[in-house]
Amino acid sequence: MRKCDDFFEHLKKQDLAVTYDEVRLKTGLSKVMPSDVSLGSFFSRNVPLKIPIVSAAMDTVTESKMAIALAKLGGIGVIHRNLTPKQQSEEAQRVKFHLSGIIAKPITVLERMTMGEVETMRKERNFSFYSFPVINSNGKLVGLLTENDFDFCGDFSQPVSKIMTRALTVASPSISMNGAYDRMKKEKKKVLPLINSDGTLAGLYLFTDLKRILLGQSKMYNVDKNGRLRVAAAIGTGEEEMERLQEIADYVDAVVIDTAHGDSDPVFRMLKAIKKKYDLDVVAGNISEGDSARRLVKAGVDGIKVGQGPGSICTTRIVAGIGCPQVTAIYSVSKAIEGTNIPVCADGGIENSGSIPIAIGAGAHSVMLGKLLAGTTEAPGEVDFQFGSPMKYYRGMGSLSALESSRASRERYRQSDGGGNTLVPEGVEAAVPYTGDLSTIMHQYIGGLQKGMGYVGAATIPELRKKADFWRITSTGMKESHPHGVRIMRDAPNYKRDSD
Ligand code: XMP
Secondary structure, eight states: OOTTHHHHHHHHHTTOOOOGGGEEEOOOOOOOOGGGOBOOEEEETTEEESSSEEEOSOTTTOSHHHHHHHHHHTOEEEEOSSSOHHHHHHHHHHHHTTSOSEESSOOOEETTSBHHHHHHHHHHTTOOOOOEEEEOTTSBEEEEEOHHHHHTOSOTTSBHHHHSBOSOOOBOTTOOHHHHHHHHHHHTOSEEEEEOTTSBEEEEEEHHHHHHHHTTTTTTOOBOTTSOBOOEEEEOSSTTHHHHHHHHGGGOSEEEEEOSOSSSHHHHHHHHHHHHHOOOEEEEEEEOSHHHHHHHHHTTOSEEEEOSSOSTTBOHHHHHOOOOOHHHHHHHHHHHTTTSOOOEEEESOOOSTTHHHHHHHTTOSEEEESHHHHTBTTSSSOOEEETTEEEEEEEOTTSHHHHHHOHHHHHHTTOOSOOGGGOOOSBOEEEEEOOBOHHHHHHHHHHHHHHHHHHHTOSBHHHHHHHOOEEEOOHHHHHHHSOOSSOOOSOBTTBOOTTO
């Protein structure tokens, strides 16, 4: 039993559904300071979060830069799928290889390659690191390239075998993280290759990463059991999508079956096919009804995404005339699958930080953000000056330009490949203000969530889901909630009126 059950059941009797601007959380006895609340949650059955924030699988929101920055803050990014499988896999790998405890599959180079070839590969694949184990044609470890080798290499036409360090400190794959750290510290080695008894490479430890993990310098990083940043990726439902999955499966913590209608045959087929072949968490969506959620849970889903049409750039509800206002949709879905342990992600329509505790109070375990992240430095695309202000481009994945340029977008919105006048968009193209670095704005969003929890008296995310109760408010109530009757003289870092 949740505190808000009566509120939603009462509305349901009148066939009424509400969204963010129509409700506010009731305050309650509070024994927690906002700064002391715990924000841990789950994106899917086996993928935890340290903050309940997920970045949208959109081509103007989430590629590796966003996913790395968000995972470092405790959330997770979903790499969009308007990319070839190879490109998408490379984006996921950039996140997975950004830092790690053990690097199970290090990027290696051959001893006969030239230094120039290695440098070109490094740049093409956007790798920020310089440590490469060198292997011979039999796959055996023969040396190591490090940053010094690149810095002091006067002639890049030389083969790697001439430049690399041959006298290596190596260890067996069974060495523990602590053992590896002590050994590297003692021998002043920044890289420790692990080798099998036949001399082939079994993995790699980096001193800086181990130090960070073992000395707790990055408590908030959302990392997997090997100390690598967590990341998810979007996939579709077409037959060729199993090939995409094969490319990305080793580098992601979860895949998201990313469709505009998650309660549909292609989604169930894809879900079952993935679960049969892979040991991987699968989040599916989007839906907005309780019955849809029950069907997905029955089919074996590990996480559900809620939201059909609430997004800032969505026109689905206007074009197709469907959909349920988002706060009721979140409640209906979470209520229908209560007790199943399947997390719910509230996707779309979050306009300001206050909507985050509302979404969680209505039953979500996390929120997915598009617009609120699209203006950050880490979102793909450049800052562009429009009307004298720095802006970034943000488009719906079902907008005309996305449908025209991407087959994945056409599949997401169930459109044929005809093109031109035959396309029926479900989103728009827009621009959003440039908001600077992700960490700066995230501080405000998280601060708002913590404050909301403090007012409700919830010390944890599960407690917020349990204790939250709502007032339904009128448009006058909303007007009262915003600053009114004054002229704002100085912008607040966490408040802007839409009309501003
Ligand atoms: P916000 O409000 O955070 O919403 O900008 C992001 C979410 O919107 C969804 N999305 C779309 N929905 N047409 C739609 O109906 C579109 O073109 C479109 N593009 C994205 C998506 O779920 C995203 O996470």
